[in-house]
Amino acid sequence: MQSISPSQFDTWLADAVQQSPGVTPAVLDVREPWEQQTASVKAAGFDLIAMPMRSVPARYLELDRSRPVACLCHHGARSAQVAQFLVQNGFSAVVNIHGGINAWSQQRDPGVPTY
Template identity: 35%
Template sequence: MIQAISPAQLQALLRERPDTVLLDVREDDEVALCALPGHRHIPMNLIPLRHNELPDDVPIVLYCHHGIRSLNSARYLAEAGFDDLYNLSGGIDAWARDIDPEMARY
């Protein structure tokens, strides 16, 4: 099951579970503009080829710009057998707005 997670909830999860994987599914040029600290980057189109690089024993929070691509990627991972999946509501744009106003936005 894919759970929606707000930026504030994600901040709390990262304090509680620092081993949480932050999976950025945006394109390279988007990641170059801004990214969450400690993220892992696998563009959405490469998830089917590279999902075996992800651990299946820790929470995985997927994010993109606004949350649509990451939700679709999370659905793919759920079908592939991953359990502890979250989608960042509003994407990195919501994180920048609500948590890190110094972060670049686009």
Template identity: 55%
Template sequence: MITQIRPSQLAAWLDSMRAHGEPLVLDVREPSELRVASVTADGFTLRTIPMGVIPPRLNELNPAQPVACLCHHGARSMQVASFLKAQGFEHVANIAGGIHAWSAELDANIPVY
């Protein structure tokens, strides 16, 4: 089962994961989406790897590091989170609602698209 967290719950999840290493927010959106709207790393490491290239770039991620996956609305990030869990990643969460919810819950300056 993949943990589902809303953007408003992210800070608490990050704090609860710090015992396992520096948390990572993995943004799996496409470069064109990142140009429209992006988050700023604040209390976490931010990494952007599009969903379609996660498998060949899996070695760039640490299976022991806590990872919260982010996309536009939460569907692609849920697929990536499930893939990471199946690959042996121990602490994985999906940011439900994606960057759209992030804009509504955490930072209204992030454009909605």
């Protein structure tokens, strides 16, 4: 499983679009609903899908296995576990956003609150 930093996200997104023409990449936010309400990324060029980590084993089949997915959480630990789970279940284009939304705020969008 590959990890990217938020500062590498634009490169990953461009590569994902090029490698999967006609397929919109997704950021899979695996944080709890209260966390998503506290701070969230703005979807631009990708779909933002909220699926708390605890619900992933029951819901992962809602995702297209061929769709590029970048997993996101608070600091990167939960999203790394989810990314590994997806890879083990046949997803081929999955990355973890290392540092999570906290790093996203620091590296990409200071308008995203930290908590």
